[in-house]
Amino acid sequence: MSQPTQQEEFLAEHAHSRQPGSSYEPEAKGLSQGQIVRKRFLGHTGALVGLFIFAVIFLMAFTSVGWAGIPGWWKYDHLDVSPLVNDGVPTASLWPPAWGEHPFGQDRIGRDLFAMTMRGAQQSIIIMLLIGTIAGLLGTVVGGLSGYFRGWVEAVLMRITDVIIIIPVLLLAAVVAQSVNRRDQGGWFSGFAASNGILILGIFLGLVSWVGLARLMRGEFLTLREREFVDAARISGASNARIIFKHILPNAIGVLIVNVTLTMSAAILLETALSYLGVGVKSPDTSLGLLISQNQEAFSTRPWLFWFPGIFIVLICLSINFIGDGLRDAFDPRQKKFNAKKARDTQQSGEPAKAPAAAADGSAGD
Amino acid sequence: MVTYIVRRLITAALILLGASFLVYLLTASSGDPLEEFRASSAPNKQQLMDSRSQLLDLDTPAPLRYFKWLSGAARCLVPFGGSCDLGKNIAGQPITEALGFALVQTLTLVTGATILAILIGIALGIITALRQYSALDYGVTFMAFLFFSLPIFWVAVLLKEYGAIGFNDFLRNPEIPLPVALGIGAVAGLIVAVAVGGAARRRLVSGGIVFLAVSLILIYFSLVQWFRNPGLGPVVIAIAGVGIAFAVTLLVAGLKNRKALQASLIVVALGVVAYFAVQPLLNQATAVMIVLLGIATIGVGVGTGFLMGGYDRGQSMRAAGITAFLVGGLILMDRFMQAWPSYFSNSRVRGRPIATIGAGTPNIQGDFWVLTLDTFTHLILPTMALILVSLASYTRFTRSSMLEIMNMDYIRTARAKGLSERSVVMGHAFRNALIPIATIVAFDIGALIGGAVITETVFSVRGMGFLFLDGIMHTDPNPVMGVFVCVAVTAMVFNLIADLAYSALDPRVRIKA
Numbered sequence: 001m002s003q004p005t006q007q008e009e010f011l012a013e014h015a016h017s018r019q020p021g022s023s024y025e026p027e028a029k030g031l032s033q034g035q036i037v038r039k040r041f042l043g044h045t046g047a048l049v050g051l052f053i054f055a056v057i058f059l060m061a062f063t064s065v066g067w068a069g070i071p072g073w074w075k076y077d078h079l080d081v082s083p084l085v086n087d088g089v090p091t092a093s094l095w096p097p098a099w100g101e102h103p104f105g106q107d108r109i110g111r112d113l114f115a116m117t118m119r120g121a122q123q124s125i126i127i128m129l130l131i132g133t134i135a136g137l138l139g140t141v142v143g144g145l146s147g148y149f150r151g152w153v154e155a156v157l158m159r160i161t162d163v164i165i166i167i168p169v170l171l172l173a174a175v176v177a178q179s180v181n182r183r184d185q186g187g188w189f190s191g192f193a194a195s196n197g198i199l200i201l202g203i204f205l206g207l208v209s210w211v212g213l214a215r216l217m218r219g220e221f222l223t224l225r226e227r228e229f230v231d232a233a234r235i236s237g238a239s240n241a242r243i244i245f246k247h248i249l250p251n252a253i254g255v256l257i258v259n260v261t262l263t264m265s266a267a268i269l270l271e272t273a274l275s276y277l278g279v280g281v282k283s284p285d286t287s288l289g290l291l292i293s294q295n296q297e298a299f300s301t302r303p304w305l306f307w308f309p310g311i312f313i314v315l316i317c318l319s320i321n322f323i324g325d326g327l328r329d330a331f332d333p334r335q336k337k338f339n340a341k342k343a344r345d346t347q348q349s350g351e352p353a354k355a356p357a358a359a360a361d362g363s364a365g366d
Numbered sequence: 367m368v369t370y371i372v373r374r375l376i377t378a379a380l381i382l383l384g385a386s387f388l389v390y391l392l393t394a395s396s397g398d399p400l401e402e403f404r405a406s407s408a409p410n411k412q413q414l415m416d417s418r419s420q421l422l423d424l425d426t427p428a429p430l431r432y433f434k435w436l437s438g439a440a441r442c443l444v445p446f447g448g449s450c451d452l453g454k455n456i457a458g459q460p461i462t463e464a465l466g467f468a469l470v471q472t473l474t475l476v477t478g479a480t481i482l483a484i485l486i487g488i489a490l491g492i493i494t495a496l497r498q499y500s501a502l503d504y505g506v507t508f509m510a511f512l513f514f515s516l517p518i519f520w521v522a523v524l525l526k527e528y529g530a531i532g533f534n535d536f537l538r539n540p541e542i543p544l545p546v547a548l549g550i551g552a553v554a555g556l557i558v559a560v561a562v563g564g565a566a567r568r569r570l571v572s573g574g575i576v577f578l579a580v581s582l583i584l585i586y587f588s589l590v591q592w593f594r595n596p597g598l599g600p601v602v603i604a605i606a607g608v609g610i611a612f613a614v615t616l617l618v619a620g621l622k623n624r625k626a627l628q629a630s631l632i633v634v635a636l637g638v639v640a641y642f643a644v645q646p647l648l649n650q651a652t653a654v655m656i657v658l659l660g661i662a663t664i665g666v667g668v669g670t671g672f673l674m675g676g677y678d679r680g681q682s683m684r685a686a687g688i689t690a691f692l693v694g695g696l697i698l699m700d701r702f703m704q705a706w707p708s709y710f711s712n713s714r715v716r717g718r719p720i721a722t723i724g725a726g727t728p729n730i731q732g733d734f735w736v737l738t739l740d741t742f743t744h745l746i747l748p749t750m751a752l753i754l755v756s757l758a759s760y761t762r763f764t765r766s767s768m769l770e771i772m773n774m775d776y777i778r779t780a781r782a783k784g785l786s787e788r789s790v791v792m793g794h795a796f797r798n799a800l801i802p803i804a805t806i807v808a809f810d811i812g813a814l815i816g817g818a819v820i821t822e823t824v825f826s827v828r829g830m831g832f833l834f835l836d837g838i839m840h841t842d843p844n845p846v847m848g849v850f851v852c853v854a855v856t857a858m859v860f861n862l863i864a865d866l867a868y869s870a871l872d873p874r875v876r877i878k879a
Contacts, residue, residue, distance in 0.1 A: 159377075163385045166854045170819060171389060171846065174838045175396040265515070272517050273820055277835065289517065296523050310520040317515035325511070 037254070040330035047326020050319035057316055061121040064114070105304040107295070113308060120288040121312050123281060124268055127202040128320075131267040134206025136260040139213025140249075146214075147221025148244055158218070165211045169270065170279070176204045177279040198287075201280060205270065213259055220252040254331030261324035268317045288313045371862070378858040382851075387432055389850050390843055394428035397841035399456070421458065422842070435847060452851075453844035455837070461848040464833060469815060469852070471725055472829030475822070476814050478745065479752035484807055487757050491764025492796065493561075498769060501560045506761060514758035522751045522824040529747055530720040537710075538717065540593035542584050551581030594710070596703040598696060600641050607634035607693045611685075614692070618685040620788050625676025629686040632674070633667045637693035641700075648701050651734045656698070663694035702742075705735030709743075712736065719743045723826040748825045752818060756810075763806060768799040801871045805864040812860025815852060 031039070041047060063073060104113035142161065146154035224230065225248060233247050272289025274280030281287035288309045295305035398404070399422055403415045418424075423431055438451035452461035494503045542550075559573025587593065598606075611630035612621070619626035644659070667690025671683030710719055714730045721727065721744045730740050771777065772795055780794045819831030830849050837845035 159381065162377075162381045163388065166381070166385050166857065167389055167392075168834070168850065168853075170835070171392055171396070171838060171850075175392050178397045269515075269517055273519070276517070276519050276820065277823065279838075289519075292517070292520055292523075296519070299523055299527055306520075306523065310517070313517055313520070314512070314515050318511055321511045321515055 033250075037330045041326050044326035044329055046322045047329075050322030050326070053315060054319040054323065057121060057312065057319070058125060061118050061125060064118045065122070104308045105302070107302070107305055108298070113305060116286050116291060117288070117308050117312055120286050120291050120309055121316065123198050123285070123287040124271055124289075124313070124316060126198055127205065127271045127287075128264045128267045128316075130199070130202030131206040131209055131270075132260050132264040134203060135210040135213055135263050136256065138207070138210035140217050140256060142210065143214035143217025143219075144221050144244060144249070144252075147218035148225055148240070148248070154218070157214075161211045161214050164208060167208075169205070169208055170274070170277070172204065172208055173201070173274045174279045176200060177282070198281060198285065201271070201274075205267065209263060209267065209270075213256070213263060216255060216259055217252060220255050221248060224248045224251055254327075258324060258328045258331055261320060261327055265317050265320040265324060268313065268320070272313055371866075374862050374865075378862070382854055382858070385854065386436075386847065386851060387429075390432040390435065390847055391428055393838065393841065393843040393846045394431070396838065399424065399841040418456070421454065422456070428843075431843075435844070439847075439851065452848045455845045456840050456842040461844050464845060465830075465848050465852065468828060468830045468833045468849075471827055472815060472822070472831070474725070474741070475745065475748055475827055475829055476752065476818060479749040480756070480810060480814060482749070483753045483756045484760055484810075486753070487760025488764045488800075488803060490757075490761045492768050492791075492799070494761070495765045495768035495772065495799075496791065497563055500563055502563065505560065510758040510761045513754050516755060518751055518755050518818070518820050519824050521754055522747070522821065525747045525751055526722040529750065530722045533720050534718040537593055537719065540588070540591050542588040544585070547581050547584035547588065550584060551577045551579075554580040594707065596706050598700040598703065600638055603641060603693070603696050603700065604634065604638045606696060607637055607689070610634070610692045610696075611689050614688045615685045616788070617792060618688065619678070619681035620786060622786075623676060623678065623681055623685075625674045626671070626678075626682040626685040629671045629674035629676075629682045630689040633670050633686045633690045634693055636666060636670070637663075637690065637697065641697050644697070645701075651701075653734070660691070660694060663690050666690055702735060702739060705733075705739055708732070709736045709739045715740075720746065722747065725827050748818075748821050748827065751824075752821055760803075760806075764799065764803055767802050768795065771795045771799045774798075801868065804871060805868050808860050808864035808867060809857075812857040812864075813853075815856055 104117055106112055107116075142157050146157040230243060230247055233243050238247070271280055271287065272292070275287045275289030276293040278293075281290050291309035292306060292313075295302070295309075299306050400415050400418060403411055403418070406414075408414065423434070426434070435453055438453060441451055452465070454460055455464060490506055494506045497503050555573040555575075555577030558576040559569040562569055562572045608631065611627065611634050615621060615623070615627045615630050621627060640663075647655075664687050667687040668683045670690075671686030672679060674682050674686070676682045709715060709732070710717060712730065712732060714727045719739075725741070725744055727740050727744075730737065732740075777790060777795055780790045785794075815830060819835055821827070822829045822831040823835065830852070833845050834849040837843070837849070
């Protein structure tokens with residue numbers, strides 16, 4: 001956020017050209033970009049709820065069964081087999097609120113489903129964060145370089161992007177899964193991969209899912225490099241690196257963050273889908289997708305084995321999507337804030353930009 | 367323009383060459399095709415391994431094998447040469463043959479789902495954009511995010527359990543208890559009350575009417591065991607047809623255009639007459655005949671509109687044509703319902719019509735109607751699953767596109783000219799909002815034939831996705847390459863079409879030659 005004044009100018013310009021006198025203008029006065037974004041994000045109820053739910057799941061997943069050798073507070077882990085309690089039916093109940101011995105129940109051989117689900121959520125979150133980080137970094141570098149320098153750099157990088165974008169992810173994942181599983185070769189890679197399957201999968205999926213982001217960032221850089229403030233910086237003698245990092249990147253960061261979030265929510269579903277098809281996470285380790293695929297036949301006899309992992313996938317993905325939606329509204333000055341109260345206020349005060357929407361509302365109801 | 371297209375095609379061909387080389391090497395190196403024999407204790411183990419090595423030509427290194435494959439595949443470029451050779455799969459079946467079969471399976475599975483998802487998604491997106499910040503908008507937005515976050519295999523298992531097994535159990539004794547009927551009615555009424563918008567009184571009245579109507583219909587259905595012997599009959603077709611005529615005219619021409627309304631109503635009357643006329647003909651129906659009848663129906667509708675004329679002949683023709691098509695659909699639906707009891711009691715179906723897996727009941731016998739119903743009952747669950755997961759993106763995209771358009775200056779101009787709200791929304795806003803959607807649709811149609819790998823796996827449909835996955839699992843490069851080439855070529859062609867369509871639809875976008 002090193003260029004608050006420029007950004008503000010840019011935002012204000014957009015606000016003026018797009019919707020004169022909209023709800024946006026007053027909140028921009030005297031605030032830096034970071035402050036504006038934070039304010040708008042915190043006004044987005046859906047995003048806040050999403051953030052809260054995600055934080056709770058994150059804490060639960062990482063503290064309950066422990067992570068990286070650090071023990072957690074839950075008494076079982078995802079491999080422990082204990083005697084079946086009440087034929088594995090979940091012991092948690094909403095009223096009276098109780099936790100019980102096996103809150104989410106047990107599977108057929110007596111493994112604790114709570115521990116397995118937490119472990120699965122942990123794996124899914126790790127993979128998601130890995131994919132987000134790697135794809136975000138690679139996408140920015142490739143997209144930024146080709147958008148800024150144009151010429152042969154762009155030609156080469158974009159052709160590579162085109163090739164990667166049409167190779168099916170499923171095939172790549174299968175190749176990785178196969179090489180991870182090939183223990184008979186005993187190379188350093190398979191040795192490392194056998195114990196860190198999740199890391200390999202996450203890094204690998206990150207290495208293939210940056211292409212969409214790269215195209216997006218290239219477009220962003222292409223438009224930003226033609227703007228007046230970049231010309232001004234270049235004329236005053238700024239180096240390429242300075243222009244990229246101080247002038248263009250801060251202006252493109254919004255698009256980047258929003259789309260990294262959306263990539264991450266897609267990554268969760270991708271990981272579960274791959275695990276479901278048998279080319280993602282493999283047993284004895286576990287993930288949410290693997291849990292569902294292992295237990296789908298048991299739906300009629302032990303439905304909880306199917307419900308809990310699925311609900312956790314949906315919750316994680318939903319909360320990430322809402323966070324992404326909130327970020328988009330916060331970063332994009334063109335989109336009006338998704339805030340019913342504010343919208344009603346502006347409608348009541350009868351501002352000109354809102355008039356068409358209000359009229360549409362009224363007359364569509366005829 | 368031509369230079370641009372030629373350049374795009376050449377680049378695409380080069381990308382395809384590079385990517386296919388990579389895909390071949392990756393597939394070949396992804397595993398060991400002889401693995402299942404290595405661990406076996408069969409006495410003819412060595413012989414089996416040798417024959418498979420020969421079949422897959424394993425003695426040749428993979429990069430060389432790629433060029434062998436390429437020389438066979440290059441012959442596919444010769445039109446009508448008949449010498450297309452994409453190799454054989456691990457079972458010895460030629461890939462061209464397997465691809466043909468899989469393509470049919472995949473297209474029957476995904477076409478209907480995609481079309482429905484596009485239609486419903488665009489409709490929902492427009493409604494939510496027009497009612498921005500209403501309860502309906504928030505509800506649909508939440509549902510869109512929820513559907514967007516659902517893993518399709520999870521939805522599929524739920525659908526199988528409640529949609530197929532539950533519904534089949536219900537059909538055994540199709541009686542709806544009174545509280546359930548009232549409950550469904552109440553839910554429907556509530557949804558309508560939220561959706562109609564406007565004053566509280568208006569909401570209450572509409573919701574109440576829908577509640578009463580739905581509950582009464584359900585009770586009636588339960589009493590006459592409608593789900594066993596469904597049917598519409600001429601009366602329902604006539605009533606529904608009049609409703610359709612009004613709705614279509616309202617959207618297409620506005621109710622002020624009396625001639626258009628009259629044309630649509632005449633078409634409905636013709637439809638009811640035709641209902642009796644075509645019944646004997648429909649008994650010997652074939653697919654071709656249905657298509658021809660459909661074209662004839664639209665022709666009659668457009669003709670009626672033309673004869674009625676009015677101050678805008680085009681509007682009358684459009685309104686009457688669409689009405690005719692929809693009424694024809696109702697008649698077709700009624701005929702399918704007439705065939706339902708015979709399908710239901712078919713010896714292969716045994717009273718459990720909604721299927722959970724496969725693309726058709728094996729060895730089923732029957733006329734056109736029974737066979738088509740059989741396809742429908744197998745398609746309904748995967749179609750629902752696909753619609754659910756792909757609906758969200760269309761809804762969100764249409765909504766934001768429509769919102770942006772509604773804030774444009776020319777919309778304000780249109781209103782200032784005193785145009786009716788219908789013509790502002792349908793004529794000025796909707797058409798322009800469709801431009802960016804058209805490109806998305808082109809992309810999605812391009813991706814259609816890749817199939818839905820997971821949906822096909824869950825519902826055991828042996829389509830393109832299945833072929834691809836099966837090839838990967840057996841380290842068999844030929845089917846993988848076949849699917850890949852098909853998918854990549856269509857995707858690239860449709861990307862090009864999307865770009866060209868965009869510049870054709872929106873003159874502001876110029877193609878740089």
